[in-house]
Amino acid sequence: MKLVYFLIFIFLFAFSANAQIVINEVMYDPISSDSYNEWIEIYNNGNGNVNLSGWSLCDKKILKGYINTSGYLFRNETFILKSSSYAVITDGRISTTGGTDAYKNFDVDNDSVALHVDVNSLCGGLGNTQGIIILKDENNIVKDSVSYYNYWNSNNEGKSIELVNPSLNNNLSLSWNASLNFNGTPGSKNSNFLKIIFGDVSGNGFVSAYDASLILRYGAGKMSLSRIQFLSGDVNLNGIVNNEDSSLILKYVVKKIKELPIL
Numbered sequence: 188m189k190l191v192y193f194l195i196f197i198f199l200f201a202f203s204a205n206a207q208i209v210i211n212e213v214m215y216d217p218i219s220s221d222s223y224n225e226w227i228e229i230y231n232n233g234n235g236n237v238n239l240s241g242w243s244l245c246d247k248k249i250l251k252g253y254i255n256t257s258g259y260l261f262r263n264e265t266f267i268l269k270s271s272s273y274a275v276i277t278d279g280r281i282s283t284t285g286g287t288d289a290y291k292n293f294d295v296d297n298d299s300v301a302l303h304v305d306v307n308s309l310c311g312g313l314g315n316t317q318g319i320i321i322l323k324d325e326n327n328i329v330k331d332s333v334s335y336y337n338y339w340n341s342n343n344e345g346k347s348i349e350l351v352n353p354s355l356n357n358n359l360s361l362s363w364n365a366s367l368n369f370n371g372t373p374g375s376k377n378s379n380f381l382k383i384i385f386g387d388v389s390g391n392g393f394v395s396a397y398d399a400s401l402i403l404r405y406g407a408g409k410m411s412l413s414r415i416q417f418l419s420g421d422v423n424l425n426g427i428v429n430n431e432d433s434s435l436i437l438k439y440v441v442k443k444i445k446e447l448p449i450l
């Protein structure tokens with residue numbers, strides 16, 4: 188009997204180990220020319236390596252390395268994005284125009300994977316008011332997408348928008364912040380990173396029925412939630428904290444579900 192439980196555990200673990208690539212930071216409005224200095228950081232939030240060969244950004248093919256504005260290709264290294272690793276995607280180049288100055292003007296982490304698109308802009312140029320970013324795999328399946336707005340970083344030219352935790356829903360304003368410093372954190376951990384224990388509304392470091400009861404009190408208008416309490420409590424990542432979340436937390440407490448957050 189114990190062996191059966193063990194096998195079920197391995198089975199569930201294998202499923203939860205699915206790789207997950209997340210749009211994690213966006214420099215849509217750099218201080219210098221937008222044409223050569225926009226970039227998008229992606230992060231592997233899963234447990235396994237992901238091969239990005241054949242993937243596309245806004246339906247433009249993603250290629251290895253980066254091309255500077257003189258047309259030279261650098262860091263033509265790998266498509267493999269390891270677990271808990273970052274890649275930075277920059278403008279590409281068509282014939283004699285385009286390329287990127289991002290590696291000249293930003294402190295791009297050397298440990299990140301360098302990638303570019305096979306056109307001379309990211310998603311047709313990342314809008315400074317709003318924009319849509321779509322990442323697809325080699326089978327044209329959408330793996331992540333973000334529809335961002337400039338109020339997410341208070342319309343702050345030169346500061347990126349950073350996802351505060353890669354497990355959050357990155358289509359919600361509350362999940363993002365302006366980078367603490369100008370030029371953001373391309374290829375490395377976001378400056379606004381928040382550690383989140385999903386379900387732990389009380390903030391005492393573990394998840395219990397008490398956390399579920401706080402959500403019910405919040406729903407009844409008897410208490411308010413801070414930002415971190417709200418993000419921790421929204422365990423189904425739908426941007427609302429309500430009795431669905433409290434019942435999921437209770438299921439997690441009695442081990443009917445294995446992992447939070449859950450979609």
Ligand SMILES: [Ca+2]
Pocket residue numbers: 215216217221225312313314315
């Ligand atoms: Ca722009």
Ligand SMILES: [Ca+2]
Pocket residue numbers: 211212228371372373374375376377378
């Ligand atoms: Ca970053």
Ligand SMILES: [Ca+2]
Pocket residue numbers: 386387388389390391392393394395397398
């Ligand atoms: Ca708690």
Ligand SMILES: [Ca+2]
Pocket residue numbers: 420421422423424425426427428429431432
């Ligand atoms: Ca929710």
